[in-house]
Amino acid sequence: MSSPSPRNPDLHCHSNVSDGTLAPDELARRAHAQGVDLWALTDHDELSGLPEAQRTAEALGMRFVPGVEISVSFAAQTVHIVALDIDPTHTELVNGLQQIRAGRDQRARDMAAALENHLGIDDVYAGALRYAGNPALLSRTHFARLLVEQGICRQTHEVFGRFLTPGKPGYVEHEWACLDDALTWIRAAGGVAVIAHPGRYRFSAAEEWALFDRFKSLGGQGIEVVTGSHTASQARKYARLSLEFGFYASRGSDFHSPGESICDLGRLATLPADLAPVWDLLH
Template identity: 50%
Template structure:
């Protein structure tokens, strides 16, 4: 919802010293964010959040310190992102069957490129239309798996995402593992596959985790020998309980993902 420059300014105002920009399946904002961060005195980490399909569901893999100018990497992100238009059109059609017309058309007028449309845009539409009270309510009522406007999409594989990130000089992190509605057995299987394929860390503290999940994922990070990451998962003002630059410290005894950055 903010431009890269606006995001950096907000992070700086909140006291951030290090900021990773991790847009979904794209790195086009990194250049602008770098320029703004240099002026603001912030260390900018080029990043990305890649959508994958694992075990029949969507999972997000964050890449940190990727080379945003690696054209092979960028082209693979472009290909992964291309399915968003078809999915968005179908979400709009399914909402219309629920008596909610014009969602896709309204969102298209507000975005710079239809290829970036996500379920989050539809959740905001439902809030603005006063159909749902919050974006979380919109997911619960219409957009999450099993709800009437959910549309399954086959993203790239876990192996591909990790290899893409590594080929672009980055490191792979599992984003907000507590957000995926899977059994503990499946979660551990995901961690096993991730580690075997070259993944190095998980998000422990994030705006998509409740605070009671911090120690749980801290323990799992230690168990697997993962680096621990932290992030606000900030998308727009007022949408998450953690603002950008306002992240609590990691629990004790963890090796942070940034341990060798400075």
């Protein structure tokens, strides 16, 4: 017998295993308290939070989806691919993610040097590492939290806008996994591939079309339509593109922290009724 359709799914969020601030157990409890009934943990390039998240979610009666958000390079930009319903022990996926994490520490050191040079401050790398704990997981978000702590910016969103996006003084280009490899790993692990928050990327219309077309040709099946960083007009745009490309539509807050995130867990608008929801593909 198939499971009933979820009333309040949230299929994209982060724990302190990557760049969130809550432990997987705390995150599961917050999701449950917010009425989420189908929940995925999707840390950046990291799987180690999944067992704790699953134990707590299932103890609370939530349906749990093991996931991960994979960093990909496409057309000289970083694109995030959410993998849902994966086997987190699959060797090909585990090894691929390890390759991605191996490049994070050097990128972080380069970012720290750039920020120190621009802002005239010291020990940026060590300060950011206090927020991450693990050099292999250092991300822009950890640097953003440090600059808020030091009073340089008031909010992490301000740090990204001033220092940590392409063309800004603390941004460092990095070559992540290629799209072909990421989709290969996801398929091998039995997962469903979803393009995360497509409205955040700075692609031309032609580049975006090329991304969607290549993604579909490689077996990609979904795009996030309703997500914390999409405006209402962007949600309408990607609803149209979901129908045009024949993608399943996903819904996820991209929650990171109670004090930072645009949208809390489970507080998103519903998907338009004419879209095929990605949870129809999940076991």
